[in-house]
Amino acid sequence: xxxxxxxxxxxxxxxxxATELRLGxxxxxxxxxxxxxxxxxxxxxxTAFDAAEDAAVEEVTNKHDDVEAAPxxxxxxxxxxxxxxxxxxxxxxxxxxxxxxKPTSNNKEEAAAAPAPASNAATPSFVKVSMDGAPYLRKVDxxxxxxxxxxxEALEAMFVSSNNGGAANLSEFAVTYEDKDGDLxxxxxxxxxxxxxxxxxxxxxxxxxxxxxxxxxxx
Amino acid sequence: xxxxxxxQPPPPKRPRASPPADQVLDNVLETVLQFLDxxxxxxxxxxxxxxxxxxxxxxxxxxxxxxxxxxxxxxTARRFPRARSLLLKxxxxxxxxxxxxxxxxxxxxRPWAAAIAAAAFPALTSLNLKRIPVTDADLELIARALPAxxxxxxxxxxxxxxxxxxxxxxxxxxxxxVLNVVECDMAVEDEQxxxxxxxxxxxxxxxxxxxxxxxYGYAVSFDALEALVVRSxxxxxxxxxxxxxxxxxxxxxxxxxxxxxxxxxxxxxxDGGDEGIDFGxxxxxxxxxxxxxxxxxxxGFRDLAQEYLPTIAVVxxxxxxxxxxxxxxxxxxxxxxxxxxxxxxxLWVLDSVRDEGLETVAMYCKKLxxxxxxPVVANEDADELVSEVGLAAISRGCRDLRSILYFCQxxxxxxxxxxxxxxxxxxxxxxxxxxxxxxDHETGEPMDEGFGAIVQNCSKLTRLSTSxxxxxxxxxxxxxxxxxxxTLSVAFAGNSDRALQHILQGCSKLEKLEIRDCPFGDAGxxxxxxxxxxxRFVWMSGxxxxxxxxxxxxxxxxxxxxxxxxxxxxxxxxxxVDILYMYRSLDxxxxxxxxxxxxx
Numbered sequence: 001x002x003x004x005x006x007x008x009x010x011x012x013x014x015x016x017x018a019t020e021l022r023l024g025x026x027x028x029x030x031x032x033x034x035x036x037x038x039x040x041x042x043x044x045x046x047t048a049f050d051a052a053e054d055a056a057v058e059e060v061t062n063k064h065d066d067v068e069a070a071p072x073x074x075x076x077x078x079x080x081x082x083x084x085x086x087x088x089x090x091x092x093x094x095x096x097x098x099x100x101x102k103p104t105s106n107n108k109e110e111a112a113a114a115p116a117p118a119s120n121a122a123t124p125s126f127v128k129v130s131m132d133g134a135p136y137l138r139k140v141d142x143x144x145x146x147x148x149x150x151x152x153e154a155l156e157a158m159f160v161s162s163n164n165g166g167a168a169n170l171s172e173f174a175v176t177y178e179d180k181d182g183d184l185x186x187x188x189x190x191x192x193x194x195x196x197x198x199x200x201x202x203x204x205x206x207x208x209x210x211x212x213x214x215x216x217x218x219x
Numbered sequence: 220x221x222x223x224x225x226x227q228p229p230p231p232k233r234p235r236a237s238p239p240a241d242q243v244l245d246n247v248l249e250t251v252l253q254f255l256d257x258x259x260x261x262x263x264x265x266x267x268x269x270x271x272x273x274x275x276x277x278x279x280x281x282x283x284x285x286x287x288x289x290x291x292x293x294x295t296a297r298r299f300p301r302a303r304s305l306l307l308k309x310x311x312x313x314x315x316x317x318x319x320x321x322x323x324x325x326x327x328x329r330p331w332a333a334a335i336a337a338a339a340f341p342a343l344t345s346l347n348l349k350r351i352p353v354t355d356a357d358l359e360l361i362a363r364a365l366p367a368x369x370x371x372x373x374x375x376x377x378x379x380x381x382x383x384x385x386x387x388x389x390x391x392x393x394x395x396x397v398l399n400v401v402e403c404d405m406a407v408e409d410e411q412x413x414x415x416x417x418x419x420x421x422x423x424x425x426x427x428x429x430x431x432x433x434x435y436g437y438a439v440s441f442d443a444l445e446a447l448v449v450r451s452x453x454x455x456x457x458x459x460x461x462x463x464x465x466x467x468x469x470x471x472x473x474x475x476x477x478x479x480x481x482x483x484x485x486x487x488x489x490d491g492g493d494e495g496i497d498f499g500x501x502x503x504x505x506x507x508x509x510x511x512x513x514x515x516x517x518x519g520f521r522d523l524a525q526e527y528l529p530t531i532a533v534v535x536x537x538x539x540x541x542x543x544x545x546x547x548x549x550x551x552x553x554x555x556x557x558x559x560x561x562x563x564x565x566l567w568v569l570d571s572v573r574d575e576g577l578e579t580v581a582m583y584c585k586k587l588x589x590x591x592x593x594p595v596v597a598n599e600d601a602d603e604l605v606s607e608v609g610l611a612a613i614s615r616g617c618r619d620l621r622s623i624l625y626f627c628q629x630x631x632x633x634x635x636x637x638x639x640x641x642x643x644x645x646x647x648x649x650x651x652x653x654x655x656x657x658x659d660h661e662t663g664e665p666m667d668e669g670f671g672a673i674v675q676n677c678s679k680l681t682r683l684s685t686s687x688x689x690x691x692x693x694x695x696x697x698x699x700x701x702x703x704x705x706t707l708s709v710a711f712a713g714n715s716d717r718a719l720q721h722i723l724q725g726c727s728k729l730e731k732l733e734i735r736d737c738p739f740g741d742a743g744x745x746x747x748x749x750x751x752x753x754x755r756f757v758w759m760s761g762x763x764x765x766x767x768x769x770x771x772x773x774x775x776x777x778x779x780x781x782x783x784x785x786x787x788x789x790x791x792x793x794x795x796v797d798i799l800y801m802y803r804s805l806d807x808x809x810x811x812x813x814x815x816x817x818x819x
Contacts, residue, residue, distance in 0.1 A: 081316070087402070
């Protein structure tokens with residue numbers, strides 16, 4: 001994942017993100033009093049994605065643009081249309097993300113982590129990534145990734161292939177993060193959006209050190 | 220008559236005999252002209268003859284350079300030595316929508332900052348910047364140089380500066396009365412580097428009357444903010460950002476009981492429950508604020524906790540402006556307080572209020588003059604939340620409407636025609652049908668008749684934005700009837716050059732023209748040659764212009780700066796023009812030209 005900011009692509013990414021999240025929620029306005037079944041966040045998220053995929057498929061049949069069924073690759077959005085400033089567009093995407101991750105995250109932290117966006121990019125959320133044994137740290141923009149798989153691949157590309165002679169992938173390492181409360185958590189337990197909102201720092205540690213964290217789920 | 224200030228050579232009135240019959244002592248003239256305020260009047264006065272030009276220039280206090288590239292700082296300072304307030308506008312509006320590559324005129328403000336710092340405007344007390352790239356260095360330069368008599372700094376839709384720039388202003392401008400940072404795109408900073416500029420204000424009581432930073436992305440220290448409000452007894456307008464919680468807002472409100480304008484920040488209690496602010500307390504807070512009947516404007520609600528929204532009901536009677544454009548309010552929620560808003564003149568909402576919400580607004584807000592309905596999801600494929608039903612309701616209920624901006628997914632001619640008949644006082648009509656090329660969804664016809672009715676029935680119309688499926692006929696109407704039009708925005712419309720010809724030959728008062736993605740070519744462009752010098756700018760992107768046509772314009776109009784801007788990917792070899800942006804300038808083409816811009 002390159003962090004190159006092509007402003008046209010970034011505007012598309014903005015819109016793709018809007019599509020992905022919005023289609024999952026019942027109705028489009030943040031109607032709190034619409035009953036959503038109390039379930040684990042992960043369950044809710046899965047439903048959202050399913051709904052998003054269904055809706056996207058519907059879109060394909062309605063519009064005659066060539067579009068893949070997966071929500072992230074929606075129809076090509078035109079740059080600068082509709083004429084709404086990207087700050088406003090991204091405001092509601094953030095609010096929707098907060099709705100999903102409401103139970104555990106602190107709104108202030110999230111808002112602070114996503115400051116006024118650059119005029120042509122999605123709101124960046126850079127966190128430091130440290131790896132045990134690596135001489136210097138890196139930074140990744142969590143908003144660039146749509147899921148754990150992409151994040152993992154990015155981390156592998158950054159740390160594993162170039163630096164470590166021995167490791168070929170991240171299976172020897174445990175990817176952990178420090179959340180807003182300062183606790184060290186294992187990456188992969190909560191839905192990605194919630195993780196992206198609460199993660200302050202990433203730390204890749206050797207599995208041998210990651211004792212007591214239970215059997216880590218493959219992210 | 221354009222509002223642009225410029226050194227137009229005054230037409231010589233009659234051959235000079237001795238002495239001229241209408242000679243008026245300059246100082247008498249100056250005294251008289253001081254009573255002239257309106258920019259249009261001032262421009263007109265300056266064109267009468269040379270002595271009037273001199274007198275007017277010597278006395279003009281409110282100087283507006285509405286296209287910062289049209290006149291240099293030096294020239295402006297020379298001509299208007301007594302300028303007290305300076306208004307500068309920079310980028311074209313379409314830059315807001317990512318149509319202009321960043322860095323297009325990154326140092327446009329630098330010479331102005333330098334001029335101000337060099338006391339070229341000795342009487343300057345107020346600086347208003349809109350869509351201008353401002354750096355921290357610029358702000359620092361200005362802040363250090365400006366005297367304690369500097370009163371007002373307003374940054375609207377500006378970008379490039381950070382908390383450091385604001386800190387410079389706060390700490391150096393001791394007499395500051397107004398600091399408004401509105402809808403700005405401030406530089407992203409590393410969290411450790413953010414400066415608490417609120418704490419940078421000097422510890423003495425301040426003269427602050429207006430402090431607005433609703434768009435500021437980082438948290439300011441609440442203690443510093445509270446202390447600042449406490450020691451600013453003249454504070455009338457306060458707009459805080461989304462990091463200020465509801466409980467904090469309440470405390471600020473108790474310190475400033477005579478606020479007229481309040482930007483409410485997040486409008487949500489802090490998480491963690493230690494704030495424990497309840498509904499009744501908030502109602503009391505607003506009741507106290509409203510006791511003096513001073514509160515007339517509310518905005519903010521940046522992270523609205525909907526259960527608290529009805530607390531504003533107690534001040535609604537006095538409200539003239541309500542900005543809910545960051546709060547997805549539902550029809551049921553708006554009904555809880557809009558009934559009291561019968562003095563409301565300006566309302567900005569999201570389309571989450573739906574047609575029913577707009578019907579309620581139309582029922583109660585009879586004095587409404589300005590309405591904006593913005594989309595929650597700004598997407599062509601979004602669900603339709605508002606439609607022609609809402610528009611028709613508004614037009615029936617709010618006959619005094621002057622200005623409307625309405626985003627929707629589809630529309631009908633009938634509703635637009637109704638609005639043209641019900642609201643003849645309209646000056647601004649901006650309809651954005653988000654689906655491109657959408658026809659009237661009931662009849663399937665183009666939206667020509669609707670927009671035609673608007674220009675025909677609303678004789679005072681000065682600003683028009685079109686959308687939907689439009690043929691050349693719509694522009695025939697616009698050219699024929701849009702005689703007062705000053706600003707026109709067109710996107711994805713028209714069939715041929717005829718449309719552009721109608722516009723350029725018909726709209727004699729046109730000053731600002733923004734066109735994107737229309738099938739207009741060189742022939743259309745060249746039909747406006749007689750008028751371009753009277754315009755502030757012309758923007759055409761995604762049309763069928765060629766290098767040839769633009770060169771022809773540049774050749775015939777030497778004082779036009781004709782910029783050809785390439786959006787990515789850059790391709791120098793094509794003859795097609797990506798973006799044409801042209802404007803008159805007294806000082807010739809600018810020097811700081813980025814690689815993707817070519818000036819003919």
